[in-house]
Amino acid sequence: MRREEASAAAAEAGTPRSPDLHDLSDDSDYAAAAAASSSHSAMRSDLVDQGSGETAKVDVVYEKERVTIHPTQYGSGRISGKLRLYLQQGSLFLSWEPNEGVDSLSSNSATMEIEKYRNLYTIKALPLSDVRFIRKHTPTFGFEYIIIVLSSGLAFPPFYFYNGGLRELFATLKKHVFIIRSDDDPNVFLVNDFQDPLQKSLSSLELPGVATVANAMSRQNSLSFTSSVDEAGHGSDAKHGASSSMTEYVSKQKHRSNDPGRDLSIQVLEKFSLVTKFARDTTSSLFRENHSSGGHTYGRQQQEYVLDNRANDKYKDQQITPDKDSLLSDSMESNKILAWGKPREQPLSVDEWRSFLDPEGRVMDSKALRKKVFYGGIDHVLRKEVWKFLLGYHEYDSTYAEREYLAVMKRTEYEAIKSQWKSISSTQAKRFTKFRERKGLIDKDVVRTDRSVPYYEGDDNQNVLVLRDILLTYSFYNFDLGYCQGMSDFLAPILYVMEDESESFWCFAILMERLGANFNRDQNGMHAQLLALSKLVELLDPQLHNYFRKNDCLNYFFCFRWVLIQFKREFSFDQIMLLWEVLWTHYWSEHFHLYLCVAILKRYRSRIIGEQMDFDTLLKFINELSGEINLDRAIQTRRHYVISQPLTGLPAFLLEPRLLCPSRRTVASTYKKTRSCEIPAI
């Protein structure tokens, strides 16, 4: 019985994937998954060839019941199954078969969902040679679980061992395959050859967030994280505990993050995968206008995540049990849902903002506020107020009175700094080359900064002069850093929002505390960030990384503009305010912009690789993602994507024609329509 099952599984796994499935998408994640999948199949078919000639002998060496997955975070669906290790033709295989019926009390509709998952998650014959590592999680409370990550980067959802048996599992594995504990993390068991070229370079980056994340990741070495580890992360984060209600989920989250004993690397790993997830999902919905009148709650978002996740699982399913027909129809179905996208939440509204404040004006839950902004942005009328918190000019626990006082003090201080250069007479300036040069450079740049935005439009525009004054004052405030091109790009939206010289100055100055390294004379900050970016791509998309390496593109200078001014030139004025406030929340990572870079690159990877772009072509291509858009073409392209892209990386917002209709809520109403078309064209 077991023998038959296993050989049938092996035969099935060897079945070539339908070309139709390929045609569903040219999405990068999909492509990566597909590529991984096809190599997988090829590998498998070798085995089948060997096995099909004679009757393959199957020897079960490990079997455990009640090994359970938690495919949704609602807790209504936990699927128990049987995990097995078996030997066939001298190779070790892993299988997981769900039990019949659903393991928990659940409604009918939930049962149907679960039925789908049952098929999706079934593993019929996974050769251990395809496994990169197994991560063991032994929480202080709750069930032990493992996450299996494949060489291709795909990962399975966590398997929870309700009846124990982890120790035996690893003992059995040790007998039959080469498995070593990672030097860096005792919970990671590397199944295949392993070396770690990344770690040193990553830890030397001195980019705290990225470096830690990358360090944690580097022990898994060049994973294509794409769809899968999202699950690992979500699996351990969201699915763990599988609370039946969102509140429970949230409280669990809180508890977990407060648990000092919690394995830091798990946290980092999870965070990393979540961030990757959000680089994909959030950005895809970031610039969408939410047309539905009903509020989109966190629950909705979660639900969408589930859909998304399910679609990811489809690839996995194709890889493991290519059941063509059901997959096709299923993919098409989720296509529709997914392609129409995940609307971002409503921006933070005036009422909501008030609810965040205590009677004296303190922000009571800054994390919740940042979360809200991260998911929905800010209603434009509130930006003036809320940006000051996000940027760090105002402390979250400051009161109305304290802030008023601060504003007065800071205004005086600003005027004092400004008077330093204001008082320089023309004869003095003649003998002050440094000053003249700086002033000259700033004068040249302010008149070419966002001049198409009405606020800065036209001859003798006073706001342009204010930009000039602030930048010049800043170059005295921080004389060593001085003025650097790109600073005016940062300041223009800030002044537009603040409409106040002193406040803008201080917000800008604080932003420069964060980003000043970008503008260092030796370009240190930029080089470090581009290096970090290259490491991220190496981790998240090894194939693309290899392509860049072969084509001498590893300096990532083609992303220079993205990183230096955080996408300012890539999006319209409206969009950039939204993007920046999301970045400034530092909600998932203070290096979210780097993940965004990765997401965009991944989005276009098939074109980059397919068209064999060299450095020059790539730079040109990237530069041209910004700028003039061909409206008709964009809409057409978008339609194409709507039909053909199940798991879009960024095209949803890159090609979203609704963007071209100025939104009621934002500055767009005062903003020239022709210029608001500045979204990247494909």
Added chain:
Amino acid sequence: MASRRRMLLKVIILGDSGVGKTSLMNQYVNKKFSNQYKATIGADFLTKEVQIDDRLFTLQIWDTAGQERFQSLGVAFYRGADCCVLVYDVNVTKSFERLNSWREEFLIQASPSDPENFPFVVLGNKIDVDGGNSRTVSEKKAKAWCASKGNIPYFETSAKEGFNVEAAFECIARNAIKNEPEEEIYLPDTIDVGGAGRQQRSSGCEC
């Protein structure tokens, strides 16, 4: 293969911020001028098909950020250059004075095989401004400097008016062609072109 390589001529435009590098490039390639160019961040390039003495070339013109502190990016952008265009603003003395350091920086970063003979072209831009009344660098002074650096061809241009831009870039292209000695050895039919290139040095460019 050799002939395909021959087709692409890479030209780098350098000079202080705001001297009109982007405008010159756009005027030449797109015949357009705009007041609204933004400060270049990083680098970008435009390409243009040019015909020089019956042969077609693709001129790839690189526009770079003008601020000094971005110079370390040059390594990536300058390599493989066939000609370097140094631009200054005739109304800003400082931008002229900086030509030498731009030239030296280029030679360091691009490290061409024969730095002594690497082709440069100098453009004095913005001659239209204020009817020439705000001019602070004379043509004579500029030409003297060019002569001292191995007879660098010199043009006075107005990207805004489109004045002399075409002529300048033709000279730039011809100089770029000269800088492709390797292929001249490989391809018999380049003897003519090489000859034409040499010929233009005395006639085509005003130097």
